[in-house]
Every structure is written in C-alpha cells, then in structure tokens.
Amino acid sequence: MRTTTLKSVLPVLLPAKAKSGSLFSFRLKLWHGIILLCICLLTSTAGFAQSDPIKASVFEILLRWMPLLLTAFIFNIAISMLAMGIGTAAGTVLGLGQISPNAGLRKFCWFITQFFRNSPWLVLLFFAMFLLPFEFSIGGIDIPLPDWLKATIGLSLPVMANMSEIVRGAVNSLPSGQWEAAESLAYSRRQTLWLVILPQCVKRMLPPWMNLYSILTMATVLASVVGVSEVMTTTGRALASEGGRPDLLAPFYSFVLLIFFIYCYPIARWTVYLEKKFAVKG
Amino acid sequence: MTWTINEPMVSIRDVYKSFGAFEVLKGISLDVMKGEVICIIGPSGSGKSTLIRCINALNDIQKGSILVEGQEVNDPKLDKLELRKKVGMVFQQYNLFPHKTALQNIMMAPVRVLKQDKAEVEKIARELIRKVRLEGKEDAYPGELSGGQQQRVAIARSLAMNPDVILFDEVTAALDPETVGEVLQTIKLLAEEGMTCILVTHEMAFAREVADHIYFTDRGVIVEHGPPETFFSEAKDPRTKEFLSQIL
Numbered sequence: 087m088r089t090t091t092l093k094s095v096l097p098v099l100l101p102a103k104a105k106s107g108s109l110f111s112f113r114l115k116l117w118h119g120i121i122l123l124c125i126c127l128l129t130s131t132a133g134f135a136q137s138d139p140i141k142a143s144v145f146e147i148l149l150r151w152m153p154l155l156l157t158a159f160i161f162n163i164a165i166s167m168l169a170m171g172i173g174t175a176a177g178t179v180l181g182l183g184q185i186s187p188n189a190g191l192r193k194f195c196w197f198i199t200q201f202f203r204n205s206p207w208l209v210l211l212f213f214a215m216f217l218l219p220f221e222f223s224i225g226g227i228d229i230p231l232p233d234w235l236k237a238t239i240g241l242s243l244p245v246m247a248n249m250s251e252i253v254r255g256a257v258n259s260l261p262s263g264q265w266e267a268a269e270s271l272a273y274s275r276r277q278t279l280w281l282v283i284l285p286q287c288v289k290r291m292l293p294p295w296m297n298l299y300s301i302l303t304m305a306t307v308l309a310s311v312v313g314v315s316e317v318m319t320t321t322g323r324a325l326a327s328e329g330g331r332p333d334l335l336a337p338f339y340s341f342v343l344l345i346f347f348i349y350c351y352p353i354a355r356w357t358v359y360l361e362k363k364f365a366v367k368g
Numbered sequence: 369m370t371w372t373i374n375e376p377m378v379s380i381r382d383v384y385k386s387f388g389a390f391e392v393l394k395g396i397s398l399d400v401m402k403g404e405v406i407c408i409i410g411p412s413g414s415g416k417s418t419l420i421r422c423i424n425a426l427n428d429i430q431k432g433s434i435l436v437e438g439q440e441v442n443d444p445k446l447d448k449l450e451l452r453k454k455v456g457m458v459f460q461q462y463n464l465f466p467h468k469t470a471l472q473n474i475m476m477a478p479v480r481v482l483k484q485d486k487a488e489v490e491k492i493a494r495e496l497i498r499k500v501r502l503e504g505k506e507d508a509y510p511g512e513l514s515g516g517q518q519q520r521v522a523i524a525r526s527l528a529m530n531p532d533v534i535l536f537d538e539v540t541a542a543l544d545p546e547t548v549g550e551v552l553q554t555i556k557l558l559a560e561e562g563m564t565c566i567l568v569t570h571e572m573a574f575a576r577e578v579a580d581h582i583y584f585t586d587r588g589v590i591v592e593h594g595p596p597e598t599f600f601s602e603a604k605d606p607r608t609k610e611f612l613s614q615i616l
Contacts, residue, residue, distance in 0.1 A: 285467050
C-alpha cells in the first residue's frame with residue numbers, strides 16, 4: 087500500500103494527460119470480440135443439439151445466409167464512408183466558421199453545431215428521410231434521391247456537428263503564440279490558418295476523427311429503422327424467411343455484432359496507437 | 369507623408385492602452401532613430417511587452433500615435449500586413465512552427481508572403497543560419513533544438529523578411545542561463561551591423577553594453593530614460609534607483 091502511494095507523491099509534476107480521446111469514452115477491447123465469437127459459436131452449435139434432425143442445423147442456416155449478410159454489411163460500410171466524407175467536409179467548414187473573426191458567422195456556426203450535436207441520431211435520420219424529396223431536378227434533369235442516400239445524408243448531420251467541434255477544439259488547443267508569430271511575419275489570416283495552424287491540427291484531429299468514424303459505422307444500423315436494406319434489415323428478413331425460429335436469433339445477431347467488431351476493432355487499436363504516438367511529441 | 373532618414377524611424381507619442389478597465393500604458397512617448405538600439409526595462413507588469421506589441425499592431429491602442437517610418441499605426445484603415453513586413457518580432461517563447469524544419473521556418477514567410485523566388489530565399493536562409501551559428505541544424509525540427517538554438521532560428525526567421533526594425537520581447541527570459549549568452553551575442557551582432565532594435569529585457573549588463581538609449585517604465589509610464597553611461601550611474605528617480613538596486 088505504502089509503495090503504491092509513494093509512486094504518485096507529486097502528482098502535480100506529472101505531464102498533463104492527452105485529452106484527445108475524451109470526446110467518446112467507449113472503446114472496443116479484444117475481449118469484446120472473443121465474447122461475441124463464443125456466443126455466436128455456442129448458440130449455433132447448442133441450437134444444433136436441440137433442433138429437429140429433419141430441419142437444417144443452425145450453423146448450416148447461418149452459413150447459407152452469410153454471403154448475403156456480408157454483402158449487406160458492405161453496404162453499411164459504403165454508407166459510413168460516404169456519410170463520413172460528407173460530414174467531414176461540411177464539419178470542417180462549420181468548424182472553421184466557429185473560429186471566424188466575424189461574430190455573426192461564428193454564432194451561426196456555433197448554433198448549427200450545437201443543434202445537430204445535441205439531437206438524437208435517429209431523429210436526424212427520420213428528419214432526413216421524410217423532409218428530403220425522393221428526387222430533385224437540376225437544370226431540367228431529374229436526379230433521384232434513393233432511401234439509402236437520404237439515410238446517408240441524415241447520418242452525416244451529426245458527423246458534421248461532431249467534426250465541427252473537433253476542428254474548433256484542435257485549433258483552440260494550439261498556443262496563441264503560433265498565431266502571433268505568423269501575424270508578426272505578415273501572414274494573412276488565411277495563410278496563417280492554412281500554412282501554420284491547420285497542418286498542426288491534423289494530427290491532433292486524427293484520433294478523435296477515427297473514433298467518430300467507428301461510432302458512425304456502428305450507427306449505420308439505424309438505417310434499418312427507415313427501411314434501408316443494410317445488414318440489420320437483411321438479418322431480419324433472413325430470420326423471417328426461416329420461419330422466425332427463436333433459436334436462430336442469438337447466432338444471427340451475434341454474427342452481425344461480430345462482423346462489426348472485426349471491422350471496428352482495428353480502427354480502435356490504430357486510434358489508441360496514434361494517440362500515444364502524438365501524445366509524446368505533443 | 370514621406371519619411372526621411374533624419375526623422376525617427378519609430379515615433380511613439382502619448383500612447384494610452386487599456387485591457388478592459390485596467391490601464392496598462394498611460395501616456396508613453398519615445399523615439400527611435402534608424403540604427404539605434406533601445407532597451408526598455410522595468411518591473412513585471414509595467415507595460416513593456418504591451419508597448420512593443422503595439423508597434424507592430426499585435427495590440428491596438430486607445431489613444432495616441434505610433435508612427436513607423438511615417439506610417440500611422442493607430443489607424444483603422446492601416447494595412448497591418450504592410451506594416452509587419454517592415455517590423456520584425458522575436459518572442460519570449462520563440463514560437464517557431466513545430467511542423468517545419470529550421471530552414472523551412474526561415475524560408476516560409478519570404479516565399480509565401482513576399483512571393484520571393486524559392487531558390488534565392490533558400491540561399492539567404494542558409495546564410496542566415498550560418499550567421500546565427502547553427503550550421504548543420506538546417507533540417508532539425510524545433511523540438512530537436514535547445515531553447516537558445518530555437519531562439520536563434522526565430523531571429524533568423526525574422527531577419528529573412530529583411531525588416532527595418534526588429535522588436536525583441538524578453539527573448540532570453542525563457543532560456544537556460546547557459547544559452548542566454550549565445551542569443552545575446554546574435555542580437556549584439558545585429559546591433560553592430562546597424563539594425564534598428566527595440567528590446568524589452570531584464571539583462572541589465574547587456575542593455576548597458578549594446579543600448580544607445582535606455583527607458584525605464586513603471587506602472588504604464590516612462591519614469592526615466594537616458595544613455596546607458598548616465599542611466600545606470602546617475603539615476604535620479606527613487607523608483608529607478610530601487611529597481612536597479614534590486615537587479616544589479
């Protein structure tokens with residue numbers, strides 16, 4: 087006991103802990119995946135023992151549906167990447183607006199950011215689904231807006247708001263001396279931002295940005311609620327077409343959880359690695 | 369209005385500056401001729417740093433006039449970027465750009481702001497590195513340099529803009545004692561070459577050695593000023609005497 091307290095006799099002298107990961111506290115661990123794998127295997131083989139020999143085994147059914155489920159999952163990834171792209175671009179603009187010298191623009195961007203950041207993702211998704219038209223026309227050409235694209239736009243709204251905060255936070259975390267040094271060398275505001283401030287922000291923004299992407303990927307299943315044929319919708323249909331057998335529920339849904347884990351875990355690991363790497367150099 | 373070399377390069381007249389209700393500068397006036405080195409000394413919080421930050425418009429002033437080569441700084445229509453091309457500045461915390469090497473730090477402003485030819489700028493930048501005696505550190509990042517080395521890069525970075533006057537804001541205050549000398553040596557070299565320098569400093573021995581004129585400020589006013597020979601030996605004001613007795 088005594089030795090453990092001695093280790094931190096002078097906590098004030100410890101370097102400040104990096105805060106980049108504090109935006110989202112949830113983090114995937116390897117044991118999450120191992121548990122999922124165990125549930126998936128146990129439930130599918132345990133089901134085999136119980137089931138009627140005439141019916142196909144649970145494991146066989148799962149194997150049969152796997153290609154379709156994986157294809158649907160690829161659709162989830164596509165939605166997540168597109169939503170991330172839109173959200174990152176719009177969020178960067180919004181974040182830069184939040185640090186604009188123009189007070190009106192700054193307040194407007196702050197309001198938009200806070201509005202979308204503090205709205206439930208599902209509500210924003212419904213908002214986009216039912217308020218966006220199913221097609222729009224530019225110069226006489228009708229461009230259809232399918233459901234999955236509407237859902238993507240809906241999901242990109244909270245991403246945009248969170249990205250805006252990541253940008254604002256990163257810019258504000260730089261010492262004011264960087265601005266002053268650039269100003270005293272006759273850099274314009276735009277030059278200061280693009281040549282001095284933002285290049286230093288990129289590595290500060292990368293870990294929270296990747297974290298945000300992980301969260302978004304897991305949130306793409308919300309699109310099932312509005313009928314987009316992604317992995318959750320497909321799983322539901324597969325289960326229905328198998329006659330709604332209750333012994334299929336656990337293996338199928340734990341399989342879906344497992345593929346999300348396999349996709350998101352490396353991102354989480356990489357984020358941790360980057361956070362550590364950047365925390366040392368500062 | 370055109371400025372001639374017989375007029376002060378920097379002319380500060382009756383400058384008032386406050387942060388909110390707190391009045392930092394209460395009617396400061398001083399002149400700096402071309403090639404002159406002036407040192408501003410005084411206790412902490414007496415407004416020294418604020419004063420020199422007003423010269424390149426990093427801080428604005430409420431009242432009074434600051435002329436830099438005849439150009440009024442206290443003017444809402446002032447082209448700050450044009451002013452800052454003439455007035456260099458070196459900071460206490462160096463403020464080098466950490467994502468750029470020493471050479472890139474020096475080259476960036478002339479290439480990006482003054483739009484000078486890159487090869488030409490690189491030649492000048494390498495000469496400046498030699499001048500501040502940092503040969504071999506061209507490709508080092510600021511994080512890999514000592515405080516004194518970083519500060520010398522910062523001086524070279526300022527010189528690369530070819531300014532008419534350089535402001536030094538307590539440039540040795542954050543340094544280890546053993547690296548203070550190398551930075552002061554660099555400033556002395558500039559002074560000998562005829563660069564107009566305005567220094568805020570706590571290095572009294574250095575001020576005595578290089579300054580043409582010394583100003584002592586306290587609570588926002590200039591209490592006493594004079595050439596170093598008389599300033600240090602014949603201080604009249606009790607506040608100056610007290611300050612000097614504590615420092616020397």
